[in-house]
């Protein structure tokens with residue numbers, strides 16, 4: 001695995017880095033096609049939104065892209081880009097001079113992501129906290145880690161709720177619900193992360209003729225949806241079924257016209273360079 005810190009190969013980070021001390025930074029997980037990140041402009045926009053909100057100077061886009069092309073492990077792989085505020089003394093006060101740390105971690109080759117027709121989802125007890133940087137992917141992910149620890153042996157994802165029992169997302173991706181000809185995305189205005197695939201799929205589904213909207217969604221409504229989909233950079237868009245649900249079709253391809261359309265959109269997303 002190749003790791004680059006500010007463009008230099010190696011995995012040594014200053015122990016005073018504020019990313020480590022306080023989670024003071026943002027990250028993106030990217031799907032690389034031949035070293036080129038899929039949906040880069042969306043990842044870059046979200047990364048910059050987080051950096052701007054935190055007042056961390058933007059790192060050069062060209063340097064990020066060069067780093068990512070250097071860590072690509074296979075024709076299709078995952079990589080992670082982290083930007084922190086850099087080194088600082090003890091205490092939360094932001095140093096007068098900031099030199100961001102840019103970390104790029106090459107990941108595993110992607111394969112076997114689509115072996116099974118459905119992913120299995122359970123419901124986690126750990127609630128997702130309010131996101132002080134709405135939609136952004138900051139480095140403080142303790143709730144996701146606690147929720148991830150709750151997964152049962154046959155789970156592929158765990159749904160996280162907010163304190164009012166509204167569905168927010170999965171522990172490591174977003175949820176989309178199909179209700180007839182309507183695609184409903186649980187809102188991420190206050191909680192959760194505005195997923196790059198989530199946004200792409202919503203736009204694509206709207207162009208294909210589905211009604212698409214964001215909403216506050218309770219767990220009952222999510223369970224009653226005609227179909228549930230999960231999205232993130234690794235899996236793209238995949239149909240899911242609730243753990244213990246025996247009523248769902250054996251094969252998602254036997255579902256409705258809207259289901260077929262969503263599967264087609266998922267296929268298109270996966271194939272897209």
Ligand SMILES: C=C(O[C@@H]1C=C(C(=O)O)C=C[C@H]1N)C(=O)O
Pocket residue numbers: 028029080171172173232233234235
């Ligand atoms: C893509 C996945 O999860 C995302 C990536 C990370 C990570 O790179 O560490 C963590 C959580 C998610 N944002 C996945 O399917 O695991």
